[in-house]
Amino acid sequence: MEAFSTLVERHQKKMLNVAYRMIGDYDEACDCVQEAFLSAYRGIGNFRREARFSTWLYAIVVNQAKNSLRQMKSRRGHESSTDMHSRHGEAPCGECSAPPFTESLADQWERKELGAKVQTCIVGLEHDFREVLVLKDIQDLSYEEIRDALHIPVGTVKSRLFRARLALKDCLAKVWGDLK
Amino acid sequence: MTCEDRVKKLPAYLEGELPPRESEEFKNHLASCETCRKTLEDLKAADRLVRNLGEVEPPPWLKQQIMTRVREVHGQNESLWKKFFFPLHIKIPVQAFAVIVVTVLAIYIYRLDEPQIRMRGFPLPPTPAYEVKKEQAVPETRPSRLKTATQSKDVAAPQPGRTEYEDAYTSLAPSEKVEDTMPTELKRDAREALAETEPALAEKFQAPPSEESVLHSAVKEKRAEGSLPQAIAGAGSGICEQDVCTAEEREGGGAAGFAIAKGTAAKDMPPSLDLLLTVKDVASAGVELDKYLATAKARHTEINVHGKQQTFATEVRLHFVASVLEKLNQIGLLADHVQPEFGKEVQWVIIKITIMPAVNQNP
Numbered sequence: 001m002e003a004f005s006t007l008v009e010r011h012q013k014k015m016l017n018v019a020y021r022m023i024g025d026y027d028e029a030c031d032c033v034q035e036a037f038l039s040a041y042r043g044i045g046n047f048r049r050e051a052r053f054s055t056w057l058y059a060i061v062v063n064q065a066k067n068s069l070r071q072m073k074s075r076r077g078h079e080s081s082t083d084m085h086s087r088h089g090e091a092p093c094g095e096c097s098a099p100p101f102t103e104s105l106a107d108q109w110e111r112k113e114l115g116a117k118v119q120t121c122i123v124g125l126e127h128d129f130r131e132v133l134v135l136k137d138i139q140d141l142s143y144e145e146i147r148d149a150l151h152i153p154v155g156t157v158k159s160r161l162f163r164a165r166l167a168l169k170d171c172l173a174k175v176w177g178d179l180k
Numbered sequence: 181m182t183c184e185d186r187v188k189k190l191p192a193y194l195e196g197e198l199p200p201r202e203s204e205e206f207k208n209h210l211a212s213c214e215t216c217r218k219t220l221e222d223l224k225a226a227d228r229l230v231r232n233l234g235e236v237e238p239p240p241w242l243k244q245q246i247m248t249r250v251r252e253v254h255g256q257n258e259s260l261w262k263k264f265f266f267p268l269h270i271k272i273p274v275q276a277f278a279v280i281v282v283t284v285l286a287i288y289i290y291r292l293d294e295p296q297i298r299m300r301g302f303p304l305p306p307t308p309a310y311e312v313k314k315e316q317a318v319p320e321t322r323p324s325r326l327k328t329a330t331q332s333k334d335v336a337a338p339q340p341g342r343t344e345y346e347d348a349y350t351s352l353a354p355s356e357k358v359e360d361t362m363p364t365e366l367k368r369d370a371r372e373a374l375a376e377t378e379p380a381l382a383e384k385f386q387a388p389p390s391e392e393s394v395l396h397s398a399v400k401e402k403r404a405e406g407s408l409p410q411a412i413a414g415a416g417s418g419i420c421e422q423d424v425c426t427a428e429e430r431e432g433g434g435a436a437g438f439a440i441a442k443g444t445a446a447k448d449m450p451p452s453l454d455l456l457l458t459v460k461d462v463a464s465a466g467v468e469l470d471k472y473l474a475t476a477k478a479r480h481t482e483i484n485v486h487g488k489q490q491t492f493a494t495e496v497r498l499h500f501v502a503s504v505l506e507k508l509n510q511i512g513l514l515a516d517h518v519q520p521e522f523g524k525e526v527q528w529v530i531i532k533i534t535i536m537p538a539v540n541q542n543p
Contacts, residue, residue, distance in 0.1 A: 004250060008243050016238045030242055037246045041253060118229050137230045162191035169219075169226040 004044075008037055011054060014139065015061045021134045022065035024123035028072060029065075036064040051148050058141070059149040062131050069127070121171035129164035136161050187219050194223060450495060451522055452530035455505075458538045459512030465535050466490045472507050476500045479528075492533040498522055501529050508533065 015036060019029035039060050040047075047056050122130060131150065135141045136157075143154045150157070186209060192198050193206045210217050459465040466483065473481050473494055481494040496504055508514045512535070522529065 001251070001254060005243070005247055008246050008250075012238045012243055012246070013235065016242070017235050020236050021233075026236065029236075030239060033238070033242065034246050034249060038249055038253060041250050114229065115233055118233055122230070133230070137227065138233060158192070158195070158197060162188075162195070165191045165223060165227065166188070168230065169222050172226050172229065173222055 004041060007053065011057055012037075014054065015057060018058060018061050018134055018139060019065050019068075021119065021122055021138055022062065022130060023068055023072070024119055025072070028068055032064050032068045033061065035068075036061040039064065052145070055141075055145050055149045058135065058139070058145075059151075062135075062149065065131075066127055117175050118172065121168050121175060124171055125164055125167055129160050129167060132157055132160040133164040133168065137165075183213060183216050186213075186216055190216070190220055190223055194220070194227075450528040450530050451526060452532065453501070454532045455508065455534070456515035457508050457512045457533055457535045458515070459535055460538055462488055462490055462535050462537050465511050466492075468511055469507070469533065469535070472504070476504060478504075478531075488537050490535040492535070493530070494533075495528045495530050498526050498529055501531070504531060513538065 012033060015033050016029055019032040019036070020026060023029050023032060036057070040057055043060075047053065122133065125133065132146060135146045135149065136143075141149070143157050146152075146157045147154050152160075186206065189198065189202075189206070193203060196203070198206060210220060457465070466485075469492060470481070470483065473492070473496070476496055477500070478494040478496045481492065484491045484493075505514065
C-alpha cells in the first residue's frame with residue numbers, strides 16, 4: 001500500500017497531463033487519472049517487468065481517457081464536438097508552470113489563449129492521432145516506448161504522428177491564421 | 181511528385197525519416213517552392229506551440245482521493261480473502277488440529293486410567309473385538325487385589341453403577357458376537373452380579389465355564405461329598421471365598437506338607453502344592469514372597485492374614501515351581517515335603533503357602 005502511494009506520488013502529474021491533453025477537461029482528467037490508478041492497482045499482477053511501469057501506466061491512462069471521452073460524448077450527445085472543445089479547451093487554474101516573472105499580464109493572457117487554442121486543436125484530432133501526438137510531442141516518449149504503450153509497430157507510430165502533425169498544423173492555421 | 185504529395189511527406193522530412201536521396205530532392209524542391217516552404221514553416225511553428233504547452237499541476241487532493249479509493253478496493257479484496265481463503269488456510273486446519281489433539285488426549289487418558297477403572301470394578305463399555313484379541317494375547321497378570329475385591333462380600337453389596345452394568349450385560353448377552361467381545365473378567369463379574377440379583381436370568385446366560393470356575397465348583401462338590409482330601413480342600417481355599425475355608429482345613433493342609441490333587445475334580449484343574457513356611461518375621465517374609473511371586477509371573481495370587489499367620493494361594497507355571505521352592509528356603513524354613521511329579525500336560529500349579537512365625541526354642 002505504501003509502495004503504491006509512492007508510485008501515485010511519482011506518476012500522477014505525468015498521467016494527469018496525458019489525460020488532460022487527451023480529454024481537454026481538467027476535472028474529467030482528474031477522474032480519469034483516479035480510475036486509471038485504480039485499474040493499475042487491480043491489475044498490478046499483470047504488469048510485466050520487461051516494460052517500464054510508467055509505460056504500462058501510460059497505456060492504462062490512454063485507454064481510460066478514451067473511455068472517458070466516450071462517456072462524455074454520450075452524456076452530451078446532442079452537443080457538437082466543437083462546442084465541447086471550446087468550452088473545455090480553456091486552461092484550468094492549475095495549468096501552466098509558473099509564468100516568468102517578467103511576463104506581462106497581456107503576455108500571460110495571450111499565452112493562456114494560445115494554449116487553449118492548441119488544446120482545442122489537439123482534442124479535435126482523431127483519437128489514434130491524438131494519443132501518438134500527446135505521447136511523442138508533449139510527453140516526449142521515444143517511438144519504442146509508444147510502441148510498447150499502445151501495442152502498435154513503430155512504423156505505425158511514425159505514420160500516425162506525421163499525419164497528426166499535419167492535421168494539427170491545419171487546425172491551428174484555421175484558428176490562428178498565420179502561425180509565424 | 182506534386183507539391184500536395186510532398187506536403188504529406190514534410191513531417192517525415194523534418195524528422196529525418198526520408199531516405200537520403202529523397203531528402204536531398206526535398207531540399208532542392210523547398211529552395212524553389214515557396215508554398216511548400218511556408219507549409220514547412222507552419223509545421224515547425226505548430227510543433228513549437230505544442231511543445232511549449234505548459235504542464236497542468238495535479239490538485240492537492242488527487243493523490244489522497246486516489247489512495248482512499250485504492251484502500252477501499254484493498255479492503256474489499258481483504259474481506260474477500262478473509263471470507264474465502266482465511267477459513268481454508270487458517271481456521272479449518274486449526275479446528276482439525278484441535279479435534280485431533282483432543283481425541284488423542286482423550287484416548288491417552290482413557291488408556292492411562294483403564295487399569296485403575298478395572299481394578300475399582302467400575303462398569304466399562306464393551307471392548308471392541310480387536311481389543312479383546314490383543315488383550316487375550318498378553319498373559320493375564322491380574323493383581324491379587326482385583327480378585328479379592330470381586331469375590332469379597334463387600335463388593336457383593338449393591339454398588340453405584342452396578343445396575344447399569346447389569347443392564348448392559350443383559351442386553352449384550354444374547355448376542356454371541358458381543359458376548360465374545362467382552363473381557364473374561366467382566367463376564368464373570370456380570371454373572372456373579374446377576375446370580376445375586378436375578379438368578380433366573382443368570383442361568384439363562386450361562387457362559388462357558390472358565391478354568392477357575394471349574395476348579396471352584398469341583399472343590400465345592402468334592403467337599404460336599406466328603407471325598408476331597410484335606411490338602412485339596414486347603415489348596416482350594418485360595419480360590420474360594422475367604423470364609424468358606426475353615427481353619428481346620430488350612431491347618432490340615434499345612435500339616436500334610438503337600439499334596440497333589442488328582443481325581444475327577446482335578447481333571448481340568450492344575451495340580452496343587454501345599455507348603456508350610458516358618459519364618460522369624462511373617463510380615464517381611466510375606467512382602468518378599470509377594471514380590472518374588474510377581475517376578476515369577478504368578479497369577480491369581482491371594483494373600484490372607486490370620487492373626488500371626490499369612491497364607492498365599494497362587495498359581496505359577498510348572499517351570500517356576502522349583503525356583504519358588506528355592507526362594508521359600510531362602511526366606512525361611514520350609515517344612516519337609518516330597519518332590520511332586522507332574523504330568524507333561526501340566527502347565528500351571530496351584531501353590532498354597534502358609535507362613536507361620538518360628539517358635540523361639542531358646543527363651
